Amino acid sequence: MQRDAAILLYGNAVSGILVSMLASSFLVFAFHDPLTDSFKQIWWLVMTSLLVLRGIDVIWWKIKLQNTKFDGKRAVNRFIAGANPTAVLWSVYLVYLTIYNNGIELTTTIIVVASMAGGSATVLAAHKPTAMFYAFILLAPGSIGLLASDEYALRLLGILGFAFSIVMFIISKKSAEFTLHTLYLRNENTVLLHRMEEKVEQRTRKIYELSNLDPLTGLFNRTAFLNHLKSVINRADKTFALLFIDLDGFKKINDSIGHQAGDQILRKTAERLKQSDLDTQLLCRWGGDEFLIALENTGEAEAIEKSAKLIARLSEPHNTENSVLSVGATIGIALYPEHAVTEDRLIQSADMAMYYQKKQAPSSVGVFSGEMEKLYFHELRMKDGLTKAIEKQQLRLVYQPLVLSTNHKLVSFEALLRWQFDDENIPPDVFIPIAEQYGLIHEIGAWVLKNACKQASAWGNDIGVSVCVNVSVSQLKDECFIAIVDDALLSSGLSPELLHIEITESVFESDTSFLSHQIKSMQARGIKVSIDDFGTGYSSLSVMQDLAVNIVKIDRSFVNKMNSNGYAIISAIMNIASSLDFLVVAEGVETEEQANELSSLGVHFLQGYYFSKPMEVANIPNFLSKKTEVNEY
Missing domain, CATH: 1.20.140 (Butyryl-CoA Dehydrogenase, subunit A; domain 3)
Structure with missing residues (x-):
């Protein structure tokens, strides 16, 4: 006035x-x-x-x-x-x-x-x-x-x-x-006009935040980051690096402690990235526990050095209200223009580098290469093929016998999955991880269970030959898994006592309370449960006791090293099995000498090429006719 x-x-x-x-x-x-x-x-x-x-x-x-x-x-x-x-x-x-x-x-x-x-x-x-x-x-x-x-x-x-x-x-x-x-x-x-302008500005800012910022971390979202990255590419006259960051161990925290703790980890990770002297306009949360950073005027050596520092910073423990939580970080690097000249290809290349680095050495840095791209597209081809493998009848089961160690009498067959894709036999250790990664393992696993039970029923319940079916931990975590097993038994008419479920030792990494419930549900039906590849990774006596499985299978790597430290390890496993009342199977038996030594150590059952290679379904009746005596397994 x-x-x-x-x-x-x-x-x-x-x-x-x-x-x-x-x-x-x-x-x-x-x-x-x-x-x-x-x-x-x-x-x-x-x-x-x-x-x-x-x-x-x-x-x-x-x-x-x-x-x-x-x-x-x-x-x-x-x-x-x-x-x-x-x-x-x-x-x-x-x-x-x-x-x-x-x-x-x-x-x-x-x-x-x-x-x-x-x-x-x-x-x-x-x-x-x-x-x-x-x-x-x-x-x-x-x-x-x-x-x-x-x-x-x-x-x-x-x-x-x-x-x-x-x-x-x-x-x-x-x-x-x-x-x-x-x-x-x-x-x-x-x-009044000023107040209206303030409200318009606030709403404009809110709209900007909703359309450009990730609500959890406050970092740029995909859309905003892609726009900024495109601008960087348009004006770039020197090499710059794109870093694809994926947190290691985040899913475990999210699943075991809860999403609230996971969100807290993501917010603190974003704060650490902001505090790392980075251009915040070239920093975004790509999705889930993935982050992207573009480093202008940065070559390969400098990008690797900065990435190593970021990994060290992101791997520092997080102090939460109730506990101290830790995650790691794996970083993939792609360089402009060496590896790609568009924003989409650059991000894809950095993602590939991160993915393969996580496979080989988690919590470290990997730089994109042409070989990675070939492997990536080969994997995509495998994935696309697996989605139609059942429909095209490309999957089949072969069976390898398990025998009693004392007299080598037949006790069971292990069902082993095979995939013939474009006239090429793809090894299980190649396609099973792909099936697990892309969520195809549940459909394929259900197919294996159903067909293995159907085949075992064809042998006849009266001869007592059981069938062993491998099941991944992700299948076991599925709440519908027990229903799938019941359906396989019901449709095939196989007695539950003749079905053995084998789970890998990675079960020890998981939430054992639910898995223990699943195992007990199967055992209540008469199904036996075994731990496969025992001794190679995450074995824990206390967890084994909690899970109360029936059988452990000694990994073939220890059998191959019987002349060195393998003998001592197998002896120790037998002592543990005796204390916890487990049966023991040794796989990978290839010689008579190995069979005799394992028998002398008290191993209950043997499996390997010495007795038989995995055989096609058509050859099983002939094999059974030779093995007239069958012992219970």
């Missing part, structure tokens, strides 16, 4: 000063009276000096203050400090003339002063007290002086002048109030 008032007052000041200058000069020099000339000249000098000072003040305000955030109240006070003395000087001039002049000069002066009083109501309306004072003080004192005159005409003029001053006083008041109300509304509208 004060600033707007000052702007209005100073905006009208030049015309007001010029009018006062012209009017004062005219009245002083147009009329000559020896009695009053000396006073008028002195008055004119004072008035002119005051008007000049006011003119200087106006010029200074327009040059120095007008376009700045000046102090409005101070500016108004400075203006009225010049305007009010001007009014007083005019009042003094009129009073003096009413005393010493009663002719045409007095009449002319009253008309001029009355006109100026009328003009002041508008010119000074931005400051109510000054407008009212100016309009009243110009005419009122002089008019009162005329009322004391002996001449009737002058007294009549005094009455008119005083009445006019009262009217101008009222008009000035109303004009000032109207002007001030207008200023108030203007400022109120400005405030």
